[in-house]
Amino acid sequence: MIDIELEKQANTRDLGGTETEDKRTVKPHRLIRSGRLTQVTVEDATVLLGPCRVRTIVDLRSSVESEQNPDPQWGIVEYYRLPMLNESQLGFSGVSGTGSGKQGILDALIEQTGQPGYSAGKYMVDVYRKLITSEQAQNTIRRVFDILLTHTVGSVLYHCNGGKDRTGILTALILTALGVPWNTVALDYMMTNRRVKENMERRLHRLPPQHQNTRAHDVVRALYLADASYLEAAREEMIRLGGSPLGYLQNVIGLRDAMRDELRDRYLKQA
Secondary structure (H helix, E strand, C coil): CEECCCCCCCCCEECCCCECCCCCEECCCCEEEECCCCCCCHHHHHHHHCCCCEEEEEECCCHHHHHHCCCCCCCCCEEEECCCCCHHHHCCCCCCCCCCHHHHHHHHHHHHHCCCCCCHHHHHHHHHHHHHHCHHHHHHHHHHHHHHHHCCCCEEEEECCCCCCHHHHHHHHHHHHHCCCHHHHHHHHHCHHHHHHHHHHHHHHHCCHHHCCHHHHHHHHHHHCCCHHHHHHHHHHHHHHHCCHHHHHHHHHCCCHHHHHHHHHHHECCC
């Protein structure tokens, strides 16, 4: 995994160099994971479109998130908006796509996680399970693999809001399809914390007075930081539905052996 240093998006990484079980490696500048691209600078765009050769962008966010923080429009890039979950599934169905964007979503999640017997951690576990079990998420996963199988020029960049949850699950499934062992998948998932910690601390410091409390801080930390229990909840659902993460791809998503062979030929170097 190769860190991509951008001025306005800390959690952007190239899957290049990740090693598979048979000692092949992912080609660089072909598969890039990221958080939202709303505030990237001209210099950031130069890096993404130049050395990283981004020519396809897949936005995994809900409609509200995409409307509040739209992607920059670059003429040489092909765009796909493929929400993995909708607003209702994410727990902020009452938030409008216009107005006080980020704060509205945070307010909704603080209220939801304040219910008796619930918490920010339980909310995240629920979301991760939905990312595997919901029909919408499964359809998006299928569509992304279709894109990967037909993409020919440059790299595919896929992203959600923070580049951790929806992006993390999709990365886990892509790496699994390519033959990367699960312990490597889990290590890559946890790398987000190293990338986002500084931004998270700034966000906590800048919260308004009404959110300077334990519950609000717990929600912000859950939104920013990866946790092994979240990924394990998703893996449990993969095993329940398909027998294993690879079995989930084969038996639920419909990734046939020939498709997997094609993905490996496209995105892996020879051993």
